[in-house]
Amino acid sequence: MRYPCLALLVCLLLPGWVQAVVFRASIDQSVWEMEQSRFFCRLSQSVPAFGRAVFEHEAGEALRFRLQPTQAFQLSGRARLVAQASPWQPGDAPFNIAEVDVDRQSGALELGSEAANRMLVALYRGMTPTFSSEHWYQSDEPVEIGISAANFQSAYDDYLGCLDTLLPVNYRQVARTALLFPSAGWQLSDATRERLDLIALYIKADDSVHSVYVDGHSDSYGRRLLNRDLSKRRAEEVTRYLISQGVPEKMIITRYHGERYPVVPNNSAENRARNRRVAIRLERE
Numbered sequence: 001m002r003y004p005c006l007a008l009l010v011c012l013l014l015p016g017w018v019q020a021v022v023f024r025a026s027i028d029q030s031v032w033e034m035e036q037s038r039f040f041c042r043l044s045q046s047v048p049a050f051g052r053a054v055f056e057h058e059a060g061e062a063l064r065f066r067l068q069p070t071q072a073f074q075l076s077g078r079a080r081l082v083a084q085a086s087p088w089q090p091g092d093a094p095f096n097i098a099e100v101d102v103d104r105q106s107g108a109l110e111l112g113s114e115a116a117n118r119m120l121v122a123l124y125r126g127m128t129p130t131f132s133s134e135h136w137y138q139s140d141e142p143v144e145i146g147i148s149a150a151n152f153q154s155a156y157d158d159y160l161g162c163l164d165t166l167l168p169v170n171y172r173q174v175a176r177t178a179l180l181f182p183s184a185g186w187q188l189s190d191a192t193r194e195r196l197d198l199i200a201l202y203i204k205a206d207d208s209v210h211s212v213y214v215d216g217h218s219d220s221y222g223r224r225l226l227n228r229d230l231s232k233r234r235a236e237e238v239t240r241y242l243i244s245q246g247v248p249e250k251m252i253i254t255r256y257h258g259e260r261y262p263v264v265p266n267n268s269a270e271n272r273a274r275n276r277r278v279a280i281r282l283e284r285e
Contacts (some may be wrong), residue, residue, distance in 0.1 A: 001155035023050035024128070024146030032155035034162070038205050039170065041162035043155060045147060050052055050074070053147045055116060055159070059167040063120075065075045067131060067145065072107040075143070079109055081135040083122035086149055097122065097129060123149045124156060128171035167205055176197045177264075177280040179238065182275060183221065186233035188241060196238065199280060200245035208284040212247065214239050215279045219272035228258035 028059040035042040051069035085092035098115035119129045128146045136143035179192050203209050215233030218227035239254045264271040
C-alpha cells in the first residue's frame with residue numbers, strides 16, 4: 001500500500017503538476033462594459049485582482065485587443081492564448097489562438113485584428129480565452145488569466161451596433177492631406193472629391209476641429225506669376241468643394257504660395273508632380 005502513495009506524492013511534486021495562479025471573473029463578477037462614439041467602439045471587462053481586458057475598434061482602423069495589468073511586471077516573456085471550455089461546457093475541445101510577447105515597459109499583452117477577432121468568436125461561443133505564462137512577477141510561478149464569456153452576447157450585440165455608426169476615418173488619417181493636380185490643372189478629380197468627402201464628414205463630426213488650412217502650391221515649371229495664380233485656383237477650388245459639403249466657411253483659411261514651398265526639388269517629372277498640390281491641415285483643441 002505504501003508504493004502507490006509514494007508514487008502519487010512524487011507526481012504531485014513534479015514541475016508539471018504545479019498549479020497555476022488563476023485570474024478570472026466569476027459568473028457574478030463578469031461584467032462587460034461598452035463605450036461608444038462615432039470615433040471608437042470599446043468593449044471591456046475587469047479581471048479581478050489582475051487588470052482589464054479591452055477590445056477597441058477605432059474609426060478607420062482594424063480591431064485590436066489589449067490585456068492591461070493593474071501592476072506592471074506581473075507578466076514577462078511570452079504568453080500563449082488558448083480558447084478553453086467554460087465551466088458550463090464540459091467536453092468542448094480547446095483551440096489555440098495566438099502567442100504574444102509581453103510588452104517590457106507596461107507588462108501588457110496586445111493582439112492585432114486576426115487574433116482579436118478569434119477571441120470574439122470564442123467568447124460568442126461561450127468559451128474562455130485564456131492567457132498563460134510561466135513567469136508570474138518574474139518568478140517560476142505559472143499564471144493564467146481568463147476572459148469570461150458570461151454576459152457577453154448582449155454586450156456583443158451593442159458592439160456590432162456601434163460598428164455601424166463608426167466614421168470611416170479617424171483624425172490621424174485626415175489631419176494632414178496632400179491633394180495632387182495635373183500640370184496646369186486645378187479641377188478636382190473624382191478621387192480628390194472622394195477624399196474631400198471623407199475630410200468634410202470628419203470635420204462635421206468632430207466638434208474639437210476649429211480650423212481648416214487649405215494651402216495651394218505649384219511646381220516651378222513656367223512663369224512664377226502664372227504658377228502663383230494656378231496655386232490660388234487650386235486652393236479656391238478645394239475650399240469651394242469643402243463648403244459645398246457642409247464645412248463652415250468661417251473655419252477655412254485659404255492660402256496660396258505658387259512654387260515657393262516645394263516638398264521635393266523640382267528636378268524631375270515625378271518630383272514636380274508631388275509639388276503640384278493642395279495641402280489640407282486640420283487643427284483641433
